[in-house]
Amino acid sequence: MSPAEHPPGAPDARRPTLxxxxxxxxxxxxxxxxxINGSPKVSDRSRAAVERAIAELGYVPNPAARSLVTxxxxxxxxxxxxxxxxxxxxxxxxxxxxxxxxxxxxAGMRLLLVMVHDAKEYTRLAPYLSGQRVDGVLMxxxxxxxxxxxxxxxxxxxxxxxxRRGDREPLGHVRADNRGGAxxxxxxxxxxxxxxxxxxxxxxxxxxxxxxLDGYRQALRDAGAPVADELVANGDFTEExxxxxxxxxxxxxxxxxxxxxxxxVMASGAVLELRAAGRRVPEDVAVVGFDDSIVARHIDPPxxxxxxxxDEMGRTMARxxxxxxxxxxxxxxxxxxxxxLVVRESS
Amino acid sequence: MSPAEHPPGAPDARRPTLxxxxxxxxxxxxxxxxxINGSPKVSDRSRAAVERAIAELGYVPNPAARSLVTxxxxxxxxxxxxxxxxxxxxxxxxxxxxxxxxxxxxAGMRLLLVMVHDAKEYTRLAPYLSGQRVDGVLMxxxxxxxxxxxxxxxxxxxxxxxxRRGDREPLGHVRADNRGGAxxxxxxxxxxxxxxxxxxxxxxxxxxxxxxLDGYRQALRDAGAPVADELVANGDFTEExxxxxxxxxxxxxxxxxxxxxxxxVMASGAVLELRAAGRRVPEDVAVVGFDDSIVARHIDPPxxxxxxxxDEMGRTMARxxxxxxxxxxxxxxxxxxxxxLVVRESS
DNA sequence: AAGCCGCGTGGGAGCGGTCCCACGGAGTTC
DNA sequence: GAACTCCGTGGGACCGCTCCCACGCGGCTT
Numbered sequence: 001m002s003p004a005e006h007p008p009g010a011p012d013a014r015r016p017t018l019x020x021x022x023x024x025x026x027x028x029x030x031x032x033x034x035x036i037n038g039s040p041k042v043s044d045r046s047r048a049a050v051e052r053a054i055a056e057l058g059y060v061p062n063p064a065a066r067s068l069v070t071x072x073x074x075x076x077x078x079x080x081x082x083x084x085x086x087x088x089x090x091x092x093x094x095x096x097x098x099x100x101x102x103x104x105x106x107a108g109m110r111l112l113l114v115m116v117h118d119a120k121e122y123t124r125l126a127p128y129l130s131g132q133r134v135d136g137v138l139m140x141x142x143x144x145x146x147x148x149x150x151x152x153x154x155x156x157x158x159x160x161x162x163x164r165r166g167d168r169e170p171l172g173h174v175r176a177d178n179r180g181g182a183x184x185x186x187x188x189x190x191x192x193x194x195x196x197x198x199x200x201x202x203x204x205x206x207x208x209x210x211x212x213l214d215g216y217r218q219a220l221r222d223a224g225a226p227v228a229d230e231l232v233a234n235g236d237f238t239e240e241x242x243x244x245x246x247x248x249x250x251x252x253x254x255x256x257x258x259x260x261x262x263x264x265v266m267a268s269g270a271v272l273e274l275r276a277a278g279r280r281v282p283e284d285v286a287v288v289g290f291d292d293s294i295v296a297r298h299i300d301p302p303x304x305x306x307x308x309x310x311d312e313m314g315r316t317m318a319r320x321x322x323x324x325x326x327x328x329x330x331x332x333x334x335x336x337x338x339x340x341l342v343v344r345e346s347s
Numbered sequence: 348m349s350p351a352e353h354p355p356g357a358p359d360a361r362r363p364t365l366x367x368x369x370x371x372x373x374x375x376x377x378x379x380x381x382x383i384n385g386s387p388k389v390s391d392r393s394r395a396a397v398e399r400a401i402a403e404l405g406y407v408p409n410p411a412a413r414s415l416v417t418x419x420x421x422x423x424x425x426x427x428x429x430x431x432x433x434x435x436x437x438x439x440x441x442x443x444x445x446x447x448x449x450x451x452x453x454a455g456m457r458l459l460l461v462m463v464h465d466a467k468e469y470t471r472l473a474p475y476l477s478g479q480r481v482d483g484v485l486m487x488x489x490x491x492x493x494x495x496x497x498x499x500x501x502x503x504x505x506x507x508x509x510x511r512r513g514d515r516e517p518l519g520h521v522r523a524d525n526r527g528g529a530x531x532x533x534x535x536x537x538x539x540x541x542x543x544x545x546x547x548x549x550x551x552x553x554x555x556x557x558x559x560l561d562g563y564r565q566a567l568r569d570a571g572a573p574v575a576d577e578l579v580a581n582g583d584f585t586e587e588x589x590x591x592x593x594x595x596x597x598x599x600x601x602x603x604x605x606x607x608x609x610x611x612v613m614a615s616g617a618v619l620e621l622r623a624a625g626r627r628v629p630e631d632v633a634v635v636g637f638d639d640s641i642v643a644r645h646i647d648p649p650x651x652x653x654x655x656x657x658d659e660m661g662r663t664m665a666r667x668x669x670x671x672x673x674x675x676x677x678x679x680x681x682x683x684x685x686x687x688l689v690v691r692e693s694s
Numbered sequence: 695a696a697g698c699c700g701c702g703t704g705g706g707a708g709c710g711g712t713c714c715c716a717c718g719g720a721g722t723t724c
Numbered sequence: 725g726a727a728c729t730c731c732g733t734g735g736g737a738c739c740g741c742t743c744c745c746a747c748g749c750g751g752c753t754t
Contacts, residue, residue, distance in 0.1 A: 017710055028734035033712060043732060060478035064420065065710035067411040069739045078460070082445065094440075098429065101462040110479070113425070113460040115448040131407035132457070268645055298615055300647035364740055375704040380742060390702060412740035416709045 016057040025053035036061060067133075075110035076136040076321060077129055079148075082117045091293050092310060093140065096162060099314020100138060107322050109135070126151035136160070136321045144205050158324035160317050160331060163208050172320045172331040176308035178208050178290075181339030182215025183222075185260050185288040185306050188341055190223050194258035194286055198231040200245040200270060202262040209237075212262040212290060228253075235266045242269025250277055257285055258347070264289035264296045264305055271299060271346070286347040301345035309337050363404040372400035383408060414480075422457035423483040423668060424476055426495075429464045438640050439657060440487065443509060446661020447485060454669050456482070473498035483507070483668045491552050505671035507664050507678060510555050519667045519678040523655035525555050525637075528686030529562025530569075532607050532635040532653050535688055537570050541605035541633055545578040547592040547617060549609040556584075559609040559637060575600075582613045589616025597624055604632055605694070611636035611643045611652055618646060618693070633694040648692035656684050 022032045027046050034042045035050040042050075053059070067073045078100060080093070104111050112134060116122050125148055129137055136158035139149060144165045152159045153171060161173035189197050199216045202209030213232070220227045230252035233245035242261060246269065249256055261267035267289030271281055279285045281301055289296055292307035316335050324331025369379045374393050381389045382397040389397075400406070414420045425447060427440070451458050459481060463469050472495060476484055483505035486496060491512045499506045500518060508520035536544050546563045549556030560579070567574045577599035580592035589608060593616065596603055608614035614636030618628055626632045628648055636643055639654035663682050671678025 018712095019710075022734095029711085030713085030734060031732080034733090037712085041732060046732080058474075060474070062415070062710055063478075063480065064411045064414040065739090066712075067739095068409070068415055068710080068741085069712045071739080073411065075459075097460070098462065101460065102464060105462075105464070111460045111462075112422075113444070113448065113458045115445065115452075115458075117449060117452070127405075127407070131410075133410065295641060295645045298642045299645050365742095366740075369704095376741085377704060377743085378702085381703090384742085388702065393702080409740055412709090413742075414709095415711085415740080416742045418709080 015062075016059045018059070018061065021050065021053045021057060021059050024057065025049040071133075072135050073110075073133050074108065075112050075134055076104065076138060076325075077112040077114045077132065077134045078138045079125065079129075079140070080113065080115050081122070081141055082115050092291055092308075095308075095310025096140060096314040096317070099311040099316075100318050101314070102311075103315040103318025103322075107318070109318075109322070122148070126155060130155050130157060135325050138162070138317055138321060141206075144207060156328075158321055158328070158331060160321040160324065162313065162317060163206070164334065166207060169334065170332070172324055172333050174313050174316045174320065174335045174337065175208065176313065177336050177339050178211035179215035179218070181290065181306035181308070181341075182212040182260065182262070183219040184339070184341045185290070185304075186216050186219035187223070188304070188343070189258040189260065189286055189288060189347060190219070190225070192258075192286060192347060195225075196231070196253060196256050197225070197258040197260060198233065198249045198253060198256050200233050200235045200242055200249070200259060200261040200266050202266075203236050204234065209262055216260055231256075235262070235269075237263050237266060239265050239269035239272075242266030243273040244269075246270040246273035247277075250274075250279075258287070259285060260288050260290075262290050264291045264293040264303060267303055267305070267346075268295050268299045271303075282346050288341075288347050292342050296342075296344070304344045304347040305342050306339050307342050308339050313337055362409075363406045365406070365408065368397065368400045368404060368406050371404065372396040418480075419482050420457075420480050421455065422459050422481055423451065423485060423672075424459040424461045424479065424481045425485045426461050426463065426472065426476075426487070428469070428488055429462050439638055439655070442655075442657025443487060443661040443664070446658040446663075447665050448661070449658075450662040450665025450669075454665070456665075456669070469495070473502060477502050477504060482672050485509070485664055485668060488553075491554060503675075505668055505675070505678060507668040507671065509660065509664060510553070511681065513554060516681065517679070519671055519680050521660050521663045521667065521682045521684065522555065523660065524683050524686050525558035526562035526565065528637065528653035528655070528688075529559040529607065529609070530566040531686070531688045532637070532651075533563050533566035534570070535651070535690070536605040536607065536633055536635060536694060537566070537572070539605075539633060539694060542572075543578070543600060543603050544572070544605040544607060545580065545596040545600060545603050547580050547582045547589055547596070547606060547608040547613050549613070550583050551581065556609055563607055578603075582609070582616075584610050584613060586612050586616035586619075589613030590620040591616075593617040593620035594624075597621075597626075605634070606632060607635050607637075609637050611638045611640040611650060614650055614652070614693075615642050615646045618648075618650075629693050635688075635694050639689050643689075643691070651691045651694040652689050653686050654689050655686050660684055 018029055018032050022029045027050060031042060031046050032050050035047050101111055137152055138160055140162040142161050142163060142165055149159050149161060149171050159171055161171055163175045164173045186197055201213045204210055217227050233248040235241035235245040259270055261270055267287050271287055274281055274285050281287055289303045289305040292305040296303040296305040320331040320333060365376055365379050369376045374397060378389060378393050379397050382394050448458055484499055485507055487509040489508050489510060489512055496506050496508060496518050506518055508518055510522045511520045533544055548560045551557055564574050580595040582588035582592040606617055608617055614634055618634055621628055621632050628634055636650045636652040639652040643650040643652040667678040667680060
């Protein structure tokens with residue numbers, strides 16, 4: 001079929017180029033390029049000839065050659081702090097990644113996974129990402145004092161965050177309605193006849209944790225219930241932190257009959273502590289978590305929890321980023337997606 | 348400092364090229380290239396001048412330009428079947444990814460995350476990956492009848508698998524000592540005085556599931572215990588599958604006093620079923636799982652489980668792949684890493 | 695003194711695309 | 725029928741690197 005154009009034993013059969021396609025189709029390189037990029041300025045005849053040649057040769061464009069001239073790489077980086085990699089095993093990450101991946105794939109974009117292993121590496125991340133020449137960056141688990149997003153912004157790299165750093169977040173970001181979710185959770189507890197509802201917060205240097213605390217307070221205020229300081233204990237999103245916070249709450253308010261924890265993992269620690277203290281869940285103390293993570297279904301009793309639309313959050317992040325890449329400024333929106341309460345046996 | 352080389356309002360400040368570095372350092376392009384790539388054939392004088400120029404300009408090589416000529420992309424793809432994305436939320440994936448990421452980062456390689464959303468997409472994956480021109484591919488959760496690895500191999504794309512498809516796997520792969528892990532688990536149960544040990548298998552079209560079953564049988568044989576058919580029930584790595592398998596076991600052998608489940612998730616289903624049947628864990632029936640996943644710590648009672656060295660598995664996969672990329676054939680090894688039993692309260 | 699070696703070096707020739715300019719021919723318009 | 729469109733087209737000029745060839749030059753031999 002094909003003449004011996006290269007030595008028989010050539011180890012790496014050279015792949016067909018745009019030039020080869022043009023020659024086979026009997027057109028110029030420009031025309032082939034137009035067909036590939038869906039330009040309308042091509043006659044039906046030429047288009048058909050080119051498409052046939054592409055199919056015959058099994059031609060696939062070389063991304064490197066393309067990006068050399070277009071100055072785009074058609075790829076975006078997802079930055080995952082490794083310290084939080086525990087989170088990686090939470091449905092939170094996997095759900096978001098899934099949505100992101102789907103959203104990017106639809107647009108023909110590639111996803112580069114960048115895990116950051118230590119703090120020193122983190123400080124070099126902006127130049128690194130800039131060197132990789134990704135078209136954009138997605139970040140998760142951003143702390144309030146994190147300046148990496150600003151550095152990226154200064155380098156003119158489109159950036160979208162999962163969650164915001166504060167209430168004046170300049171960058172595009174997507175978050176769940178943490179406040180609303182917390183409100184629903186607490187209202188649910190109150191509606192179940194609970195009178196003394198405590199809360200275990202997340203680390204308050206994360207906006208999501210603050211929002212959940214705000215929602216808790218709001219729900220109590222709406223119900224005309226007092227918001228006592230000793231009903232609030234700080235956790236750090238870990239199980240042990242949840243246990244300690246629960247101990248603190250029980251100590252301050254032995255009359256507690258419900259707890260809203262800002263994460264399932266902390267809720268699970270709280271349940272352990274309650275049991276150790278001889279309280280039954282949910283008879284004596286009702287517990288509600290946040291995230292609807294895998295542990296929620298598996299702990300005893302199964303945990304009522306607030307669920308976030310993770311897949312949609314990921315897709316929305318992808319969309320915002322693509323918008324921002326296409327048109328600087330177009331993706332700088334704050335998107336809030338609704339949460340929903342999944343009621344199980346712990347409340 | 349620098350003269351106005353481009354219009355003041357230029358939106359996208361052009362980045363310095365190798366040419367600019369050469370000019371500033373007063374050397375030729377070739378010399379700069381040699382310095383960057385660590386060639387020894389450069390005088391100390393030149394090297395110092397080039398390094399100074401690079402630092403001054405903040406030069407970073409353009410990966411696209413480089414890979415256009417080297418025909419390498421310095422990136423590898425990690426293929427994750429989305430159907431298994433549930434697994435993604437297991438420590439299994441996150442642990443492996445973490446190791447892979449660390450191993451690749453050390454070698455300056457990038458990690459492309461490719462999630463496959465449906466079966467149709469899966470059939471197009473080989474050409475897609477070939478089109479992306481990744482230097483290699485890592486695959487997880489490979490079924491025995493999966494031909495994608497062979498397709499990649501035929502396309503001369505270095506490929507390394509997590510787990511093998513059968514006992515004659517031609518490709519490089521890394522796996523935990525599933526058989527040994529299962530043996531330890533069952534021996535542990537027997538050592539605890541259990542007499543009638545059943546097992547809940549994974550889907551037997553996966554080699555890992557078969558190996559764990561083999562280990563179970565081996566341990567029983569070694570102890571001189573009979574390996575009865577009604578002591579083996581098939582699950583599918585899901586919780587519901589675990590429940591059903593447990594039901595089947597209890598029905599066939601009401602005298603059962605221990606179960607080894609080939610995954611924690613199935614074990615958790617088994618525990619639920621046991622409780623529903625009025626059996627206490629571990630008093631009446633001891634349970635051991637596999638994976639030491641996040642649910643193992645959180646179910647009630649906390650689950651004894653077999654742990655795999657995930658981080659090391661990931662790192663080893665990266666290493667094999669890098670070897671294979673550097674030297675075709677050099678990464679086609681079968682690496683088996685040891686497992687270890689984490690004893691908790693369920694046994 | 696003439697020849698040879700080998701080291702460090704400069705720079706031409708690509709790699710495989712996109713962009714854009716110029717050009718031929720068919721279809722208007724006056 | 726000349727002038728003017730407009731549309732599809734071909735191909736030159738890059739994009740920023742690496743590869744490799746050829747060259748100059750100092751130090752050895754003979």
